[in-house]
Amino acid sequence: MANHASAIKRLRQDKERRLRNRYDHKSARTALKQFRQELSKAQEETEKKALMANQGVLSSKLDKLAKKNIIHKNKAAHLKSRLARAIASI
Numbered sequence: 086m087a088n089h090a091s092a093i094k095r096l097r098q099d100k101e102r103r104l105r106n107r108y109d110h111k112s113a114r115t116a117l118k119q120f121r122q123e124l125s126k127a128q129e130e131t132e133k134k135a136l137m138a139n140q141g142v143l144s145s146k147l148d149k150l151a152k153k154n155i156i157h158k159n160k161a162a163h164l165k166s167r168l169a170r171a172i173a174s175i
Contacts, residue, residue, distance in 0.1 A: 106155050113146050113156075117164065124171050133175050140168050 087093045120136070120143055127136055144165045151161035 106153070109150060109153075110155050113143075113150055116143055116146060120168065121171075124175075127175055133172065136172050136175075140172060143168065 087096055120139055123132075123139070124136060127133060147156070147161040147164055150156045151158040
C-alpha cells in the first residue's frame, strides 16, 4: 500500500480512470456489434441512410477512444474504413 498522500490519490485516480475507460471501450464494442447486426439486415435505400447517420456517431465514438489512447488510432481508422466499405456495398 502507498505511504504518501500523493501516491494514495494517484491510486484512487487510476481506479476511476480504469473503470471509465473500460466502460467506454465496452460500450463502443457493443455499438459496433449492434451496427453490424443492423448492417446485415439492411437491404433498402432508406435503411442505408439510417446506417450512414449511425456511422457518423460510431466514427465519432471511435475517434474519441483513439484520442484518449483507449484504442490505437490505427485500429480506429481500420474499423471506420470497414464500416464505410460495408455501407458502400449495400
